[in-house]
Amino acid sequence: MMFPYETVALSAAIAGAYNSPFDAETWLSDCTKTFIHVLIFICLPFAILNRLYFYPLLISPLRDIPSAPQAPVHKRLLKEVRGLEPLQWLTNVPNRGLIRYFGLLNVECLFVTTPAAFKEILDTKNYRWIKPPKSSSLFKLIIGDGLITLEGPHHKEQRKLLQSSFGFRQIQDLYPTFWGKAIELLDCMTRGIGSRGSGDDAAVLDIQDWMGRAALDMIGLAGFGFKFDSVSNPEGELVRQYRRLFGIKPAPVAQVLAHVIPTSLLRFLPIQALEDVRVSTGAIKAYLSKAIQEMRVTLAKTGGGQKPVVDRDVLSVAMRDAALSEQQLIDHAMTFLGAGQDTTAFALTCAVMELSQNPELQERLRQEIRANLPSPASPGFCADYPIDPARLPWLTATVNETLRCYPSVDAIGRVSLDADAFVAGHRIPKGSIVNIPVGAVNRYGEFWSGSSFDPAKWCPERWLDHDDGAKLNPTGGAVDPWVMMTFSRGARQCIGERFARAEMAVVLAALVGRFRFELRGASGKGKPMEDLDIFYGFTGCIAGGLWTGVEVVPGW
Numbered sequence: 001m002m003f004p005y006e007t008v009a010l011s012a013a014i015a016g017a018y019n020s021p022f023d024a025e026t027w028l029s030d031c032t033k034t035f036i037h038v039l040i041f042i043c044l045p046f047a048i049l050n051r052l053y054f055y056p057l058l059i060s061p062l063r064d065i066p067s068a069p070q071a072p073v074h075k076r077l078l079k080e081v082r083g084l085e086p087l088q089w090l091t092n093v094p095n096r097g098l099i100r101y102f103g104l105l106n107v108e109c110l111f112v113t114t115p116a117a118f119k120e121i122l123d124t125k126n127y128r129w130i131k132p133p134k135s136s137s138l139f140k141l142i143i144g145d146g147l148i149t150l151e152g153p154h155h156k157e158q159r160k161l162l163q164s165s166f167g168f169r170q171i172q173d174l175y176p177t178f179w180g181k182a183i184e185l186l187d188c189m190t191r192g193i194g195s196r197g198s199g200d201d202a203a204v205l206d207i208q209d210w211m212g213r214a215a216l217d218m219i220g221l222a223g224f225g226f227k228f229d230s231v232s233n234p235e236g237e238l239v240r241q242y243r244r245l246f247g248i249k250p251a252p253v254a255q256v257l258a259h260v261i262p263t264s265l266l267r268f269l270p271i272q273a274l275e276d277v278r279v280s281t282g283a284i285k286a287y288l289s290k291a292i293q294e295m296r297v298t299l300a301k302t303g304g305g306q307k308p309v310v311d312r313d314v315l316s317v318a319m320r321d322a323a324l325s326e327q328q329l330i331d332h333a334m335t336f337l338g339a340g341q342d343t344t345a346f347a348l349t350c351a352v353m354e355l356s357q358n359p360e361l362q363e364r365l366r367q368e369i370r371a372n373l374p375s376p377a378s379p380g381f382c383a384d385y386p387i388d389p390a391r392l393p394w395l396t397a398t399v400n401e402t403l404r405c406y407p408s409v410d411a412i413g414r415v416s417l418d419a420d421a422f423v424a425g426h427r428i429p430k431g432s433i434v435n436i437p438v439g440a441v442n443r444y445g446e447f448w449s450g451s452s453f454d455p456a457k458w459c460p461e462r463w464l465d466h467d468d469g470a471k472l473n474p475t476g477g478a479v480d481p482w483v484m485m486t487f488s489r490g491a492r493q494c495i496g497e498r499f500a501r502a503e504m505a506v507v508l509a510a511l512v513g514r515f516r517f518e519l520r521g522a523s524g525k526g527k528p529m530e531d532l533d534i535f536y537g538f539t540g541c542i543a544g545g546l547w548t549g550v551e552v553v554p555g556w
């Protein structure tokens with residue numbers, strides 16, 4: 001836990017007299033300067049020593065919980081624990097449901113390690129645990145008050161309003177939209193390949209970039225009836241604004257600042273990344289507001305007693321049944337953008353990454369797709385084509401396994417509202433951050449022991465039973481549904497799971513149906529695969545992109 005004086009001292013030190021963005025000489029009176037000097041030279045050193053040594057070793061009420069074997073503090077002070085790092089701790093640190101570790105700036109955190117404890121937090125006591133206020137308020141700056149950031153009764157009410165718009169039937173209705181965009185994607189990529197051949201002559205494309213654009217267009221169209229058109233026109237104005245907003249990679253210094261300075265003050269600081277956020281959210285919201293007004297006009301015209309004919313996108317469907325204010329509609333649309341684009345794009349990118357390293361599996365999948373789906377290029381192709389998982393077991397297994405091994409959201413974090421919260425039998429002080437390490441849980445041997453395949457490896461076959469042809473295995477060897485945590489579970493489970501799975505199935509079917517992918521080492525420049533670097537910001541991302549050899553396989 002951070003003490004208030006610690007925050008004050010750190011903030012003062014950073015924003016205060018030295019390197020001040022303001023004109024310190026005229027802005028601060030001598031008295032204020034003296035005060036800041038006291039803070040900096042007396043409180044700050046003590047605060048730092050306390051944060052690094054006294055508190056964790058001598059004071060913390062969590063110090064009896066088994067701790068992770070981490071590097072010395074100077075090597076990890078500016079790093080958050082992300083991705084697969086906790087996997088070895090699950091295996092090697094004997095524990096009874098909790099492992100203590102230190103995150104960015106040595107903040108004391110807990111990893112929760114048993115499905116029973118996940119349930120306590122996300123299900124039984126769901127509304128007594130909230131998202132960590134710091135990250136939540138940063139999200140709010142960008143995406144406003146949507147499902148991601150709302151808490152308690154506000155969340156419950158909005159969730160109820162939107163739930164049915166993400167239902168089975170509604171997602172089936174979105175397949176034509178997904179197929180339409182997938183066909184456009186195939187056309188544009190095929191054009192990008194041009195007359196390049198196969199093998200060493202094959203075109204090399206950044207699949208991560210293509211997936212990002214496809215996912216942006218799809219969430220726009222199917223989420224709220226909005227055309228980004230970034231697949232065919234990556235340089236469009238709105239696309240540029242969008243990429244500026246969600247592509248912002250704050251410098252480590254900015255991350256530390258964002259961590260120690262209250263968000264309400266943050267917005268007044270002249271930091272470039274924040275300025276970009278302001279400009280880009282403003283621009284996108286202005287577009288959205290216009291689009292939403294048009295949607296309302298259409299609704300009003302077709303309304304008047306009989307059931308209005310509206311578009312099939314999620315937000316239009318929700319508007320048919322619920323009175324949502326314009327502000328709410330904008331916040332929901334921004335939230336779908338923030339939650340539904342990068343996440344799905346990352347999962348699709350990782351699917352291609354794995355398939356391009358597994359040529360036999362890729363070939364097997366292509367056969368299944370070609371045998372069961374007509375080519376989207378054929379004149380009679382009917383885009384109204386829901387993908388039936390039972391008929392395409394290899395495709396479904398590939399999607400399931402990619403989601404298991406590469407969860408776009410690598411940790412689910414919560415903070416207790418109650419002073420007497422318990423997890424796995426241990427009292428958790430109010431304000432302590434507990435984290436579910438999704439990436440590690442999804443691969444941890446003990447949780448996936450129901451199958452003979454190595455749980456640490458990507459292997460779609462764990463989702464298949466082979467009697468009389470391939471058939472889906474519903475568990476994949478998981479000992480409990482609560483160890484596949486990619487979309488979280490409980491009352492705040494990802495509302496877009498069906499949406500994302502449908503989109504992924506369509507895009508993968510189209511891509512693998514038409515193209516052969518062959519990895520050219522990390523970055524496409526022959527660097528060894530070990531150099532391929534997956535890092536985590538809001539979601540996972542491959543540093544420098546996924547450069548893959550792509551060739552058309554004739555006949556579909």
Ligand code: HEM
Pocket residue numbers: 131147148159219223335336339340341343344347407408409412413485486487488491492493494495496497499500
């Ligand atoms: C592979 C793709 C996706 C993954 C891995 C994913 C993962 C997640 C996770 C882990 C959460 C829970 C976060 C938490 O409670 O701390 C979540 C929530 C959410 N997701 Fe997704 N998501 C994906 C795609 C989508 C899509 C396509 C949409 C929208 C169309 C979407 C909309 C949401 C929303 C609105 C929430 C908040 C739900 C609530 O708190 O009630 N997600 N997602």
Ligand SMILES: *[C@@H]1O[C@H](CO)[C@@H](O)[C@H](O)[C@H]1NC(C)=O
Pocket residue numbers: 389396400474475476484501
């Ligand atoms: C595997 O995929 C199918 C089809 O999308 C889905 O219904 C099922 O829940 C998935 N299994 C798991 C454990 O995620």
